[in-house]
Amino acid sequence: MEQIAPRTVKSPKFNRALPGVYLIGAGPGAADLITVRGARILADADIVFYDALIDISMLAWCSGTKLVQVGKRCGAHSSSQHFINKQLVDAARKYSVVVRLKGGDPLIFGRAQEEIDALEKANVRYEIVPGITTALAASAELKQPPTTRELSRTLTLTTLPGRCTHADHKTAIFYMVRDQLSEVATTLIAQGHSADTPVCLMESVSLPVQRSFGCTLNELLLGDIQHHFLDRQPVVVMVGEVYRKKLQTLTPLIDSQIHFNVLQAAS
Amino acid sequence: MEQIAPRTVKSPKFNRALPGVYLIGAGPGAADLITVRGARILADADIVFYDALIDISMLAWCSGTKLVQVGKRCGAHSSSQHFINKQLVDAARKYSVVVRLKGGDPLIFGRAQEEIDALEKANVRYEIVPGITTALAASAELKQPPTTRELSRTLTLTTLPGRCTHADHKTAIFYMVRDQLSEVATTLIAQGHSADTPVCLMESVSLPVQRSFGCTLNELLLGDIQHHFLDRQPVVVMVGEVYRKKLQTLTPLIDSQIHFNVLQAAS
Numbered sequence: 001m002e003q004i005a006p007r008t009v010k011s012p013k014f015n016r017a018l019p020g021v022y023l024i025g026a027g028p029g030a031a032d033l034i035t036v037r038g039a040r041i042l043a044d045a046d047i048v049f050y051d052a053l054i055d056i057s058m059l060a061w062c063s064g065t066k067l068v069q070v071g072k073r074c075g076a077h078s079s080s081q082h083f084i085n086k087q088l089v090d091a092a093r094k095y096s097v098v099v100r101l102k103g104g105d106p107l108i109f110g111r112a113q114e115e116i117d118a119l120e121k122a123n124v125r126y127e128i129v130p131g132i133t134t135a136l137a138a139s140a141e142l143k144q145p146p147t148t149r150e151l152s153r154t155l156t157l158t159t160l161p162g163r164c165t166h167a168d169h170k171t172a173i174f175y176m177v178r179d180q181l182s183e184v185a186t187t188l189i190a191q192g193h194s195a196d197t198p199v200c201l202m203e204s205v206s207l208p209v210q211r212s213f214g215c216t217l218n219e220l221l222l223g224d225i226q227h228h229f230l231d232r233q234p235v236v237v238m239v240g241e242v243y244r245k246k247l248q249t250l251t252p253l254i255d256s257q258i259h260f261n262v263l264q265a266a267s
Numbered sequence: 268m269e270q271i272a273p274r275t276v277k278s279p280k281f282n283r284a285l286p287g288v289y290l291i292g293a294g295p296g297a298a299d300l301i302t303v304r305g306a307r308i309l310a311d312a313d314i315v316f317y318d319a320l321i322d323i324s325m326l327a328w329c330s331g332t333k334l335v336q337v338g339k340r341c342g343a344h345s346s347s348q349h350f351i352n353k354q355l356v357d358a359a360r361k362y363s364v365v366v367r368l369k370g371g372d373p374l375i376f377g378r379a380q381e382e383i384d385a386l387e388k389a390n391v392r393y394e395i396v397p398g399i400t401t402a403l404a405a406s407a408e409l410k411q412p413p414t415t416r417e418l419s420r421t422l423t424l425t426t427l428p429g430r431c432t433h434a435d436h437k438t439a440i441f442y443m444v445r446d447q448l449s450e451v452a453t454t455l456i457a458q459g460h461s462a463d464t465p466v467c468l469m470e471s472v473s474l475p476v477q478r479s480f481g482c483t484l485n486e487l488l489l490g491d492i493q494h495h496f497l498d499r500q501p502v503v504v505m506v507g508e509v510y511r512k513k514l515q516t517l518t519p520l521i522d523s524q525i526h527f528n529v530l531q532a533a534s
Contacts, residue, residue: 107412145374
């Protein structure tokens with residue numbers, strides 16, 4: 001079947017966002033990796049509460065909107081979750097379109113349940129707009145599917161260093177374990193993964209400062225891990241046989257110390 | 268920190284797409300759940316090869332673009348993967364911006380590896396644009412995070428009916444198992460999941476025809492499964508303790524037979 005799209009059609013039509021609170025996934029960082037729905041609601045928003053992790057260029061979608069930074073950034077300043085919940089409920093009573101902009105997907109390791117509970121308790125109308133979670137954006141940047149028909153038909157996303165308990169060639173992607181890398185390696189090896197299992201690490205996925213490194217589980221045990229990565233930048237850790245071929249194309253993690261020193265000196 | 272976005276800024280600026288092949292994730296179905304990057308490249312495309320699963324409204328992003336339907340739709344017509352690979356490589360030699368539009372995320376259970384291999388072998392420049400995978404869109408529609416700090420910090424995505432082997436309250440989301448629902452239930456129960464474990468099923472996620480049902484693993488064993496869902500519509504199956512509260516708000520799967528009969532009669 002072959003056809004030509006009409007030249008007159010510009011883009012699907014949308015109505016203005018209905019009043020309410022929108023939990024919107026900003027995606028991994030790049031401003032154009034938010035969904036069209038997310039960007040359009042940002043343009044309609046009266047007030048936006050955004051995570052400190054959000055890349056600031058994302059806020060260019062807003063126009064004349066009140067912007068409030070909340071949330072945390074790897075160990076630095078954080079608004080308490082309770083206070084964020086209260087701010088959302090208060091804003092819903094004062095403004096028409098309220099946005100809570102969260103990094104990645106709002107429902108993947110984003111503590112959205114607490115915000116949802118607060119909004120439901122206060123009887124506030126709300127919607128959730130999904131976002132590209134970091135694991136998928138990192139896979140796209142790496143050009144490597146985390147699952148393939150031959151090697152793995154299962155993908156596990158986790159924040160727990162030792163939770164991927166299958167050594168049967170399936171793939172695990174770890175979030176928020178940048179300070180527990182040797183724990184990830186130790187546990188996976190203890191659970192039966194080969195010490196030779198490939199690992200890809202990606203920092204600041206989709207942003208201009210993105211860096212990626214490769215190693216094996218065994219190499220992940222070595223070295224002074226906190227010297228590999230920049231302060232406060234999120235890191236995603238991909239583990240599995242599917243990454244074997246990519247490993248040859250990546251900067252070895254062992255060399256990241258050099259990168260790190262150069263970046264430190266420049267900053 | 269509080270600030271106001273400047274009224275003059277409209278949206279971030281982007282350049283025209285560079286020549287090459289783009290594997291773009293269309294997201295779950297709704298035209299505005301594609302990423303901004305994906306929509307902009309579609310607008311620049313000379314030719315688009317799209318999955319039969321893509322909702323046609325998505326193609327409104329294209330203008331004056333050659334549209335070619337490829338791929339398969341739950342057991343119906345399918346172009347062979349080998350033929351799709353060849354079409355992409357041939358198109359890259361003839362056109363500047365070639366798009367391969369795939370449902371969901373291109374790298375999650377999308378057979379992208381075969382297309383990537385073909386493009387690399389032919390030395391064709393290509394990029395991957397991630398998309399909202401169905402599990403995340405279904406979670407947003409359900410307003411239920413698949414992971415919560417209390418009940419589950421691990422999410423497994425799989426196409427294998429029996430692959431989620433942990434009964435420790437973690438969450439599994441199954442793709443492409445609509446014809447193996449009783450196998451999913453049998454295997455999970457045999458692996459130690461309680462027969463009472465909550466299950467949410469969602470058909471045609473994010474589209475106007477979206478329907479969702481709830482049951483327990485035990486109830487998933489009963490009934491004539493192929494009568495629950497419409498032909499060729501994709502179904503996602505979410506299993507885990509996190510869905511316990513939602514279960515009360517969903518139409519019981521056991522009642523879906525009535526819905527099915529009404530829909531059948533109307534078509």
